[in-house]
Amino acid sequence: MSTFPKEAVSKARVLVVGDVMLDRYWFGEVERISPEAPVPVVHVAKREDRLGGAANVARNVVSLGAKVTLAGVVGQDEAGAKVRELLTQAGVQTHLVADPHHPTTLKMRVLGRQQQLLRIDFEEKPDTTLIDRMRDEISPLLDQHDVVVLSDYAKGALAKVEDLIEMARAKNLPVLVDPKGSHYGRYRGATLVTPNRSEMQQAVGQWQSEDDLQSRAQKLRDQLSLEALLVTRSEQGMTLFTGHGRDHVDAQAHEVFDVSGAGDTVLATLAVMRACGMDWPQAMRWANRAGGIVVGKLGTSIVTQEELA
Structure with missing residues (x-):
């Protein structure tokens, strides 16, 4: 693999659009079972907030050394204020639409001895x-960026994803999509779509062999008019499907500690490398390396330029 393109990365400009979330962690110790119900009692000793969803993608772009702008929807609430604070600290430029009647999506996790015991989600579409206000914010930003990333967590920010793809492609910008659900027709016309293994199964059904997967993947790529389709397959690595055929790279993780947010890191790395002018096979190899690093960390996290290089 080539040397990390530090200078080119510093000039890359990525626009991230999607579901902005706050990941909240409560860490504690478990020493007894509750007398009220057969559940552990967690004595919380530490609290930590991290950016999640599209915000975590943007944070990863910055950590790699590129420039990023994030567009999405948040509430005028405590979680929304925390998201803005963390984005400012990370160096992310923002165009967030805020509304007092819309709560910021919040995922709260309770951990005891590094094991996740409970997750509580607060969300509304x-x-x-x-969504229309967000689209209006995005339109003038397109000319200022090299790549558009659409981070879909099915929280509603990308309900009109077709419009965003059309707007970006009209400016000849590559569009990378992290998909959700089984209705992939919404992503028609994107440049690259990056389903994980289970998402790919939702879209094309269970495959019986690598040849069967290739046939189904290429059919889906043709149906959606994609330039490339990248299937992330956890311990099986990543497989890229293009008009030139199939390309595969094995997983690089030495120890898998937590896969939370790994897809965000992969997507961010792909976008940055594509913005630098790399082809998809090269970009996939850098993204695979980044994914192998981030799964060794707890919770939604980032990969730095130094770690990747």
């Missing part, structure tokens, strides 16, 4: 007015 934004209404059409908010």
Whole structure:
């Protein structure tokens, strides 16, 4: 693999659009079972907030040394204020649409002895007015960026994803999509779509062999008019499907500690490397290396330029 393109990365400009979330962690010790119900009692000793969803993608772009702008929807609430604070600290430029009636998506996790015991989700889908406002914010930003990333966590920010793809492609910008659900027709016209193994199965069904997977993947790529389709396959590595055929790279993780947010890191790395002018096979290899690093960390996390280089 080539040397990390530090200078080119510093000039890369990535626009990330999608579901902005706050990941909240409560860490503690478990020493007894509750007398009220057969559940562990966690004595919370540490609290930590991290950026999640599209915000974590943006944070990863910055940590690699590129420039990034994040567009999405948040509430005018405590979680939304925390998201803005963390984004500012990370050096992310923001164009967030805020609404007092829309709560910021929040995932709260309770951990005891590094094991996740409980996750509580607070979320509501934004209404059409908010999505239209976000689209209006994005339109003038397109000319200022090299690549557009759409981070779909099915929280509603990308309910009109077709419009965003059309807007970006009209400017000849590559569009990378991290998909959700089984209705992939929404992503038609994107440049690259990056389903994980289970998401790919939702989209094309269970494959019986590598040849069967290739046939199904290429059919899906043709149906959606994609330049490339990248299937991330956990311990089986990553497989790229393009008009030139199939390319595969084995997983590089030495120890898998937590896969939370690994897809965000992979997506961010792909976007940065594509913005630098790399082809998809090269970009995939850098993304695979980044994914192998981040799964060795606890919770939604980032990979730094130094770690990757």
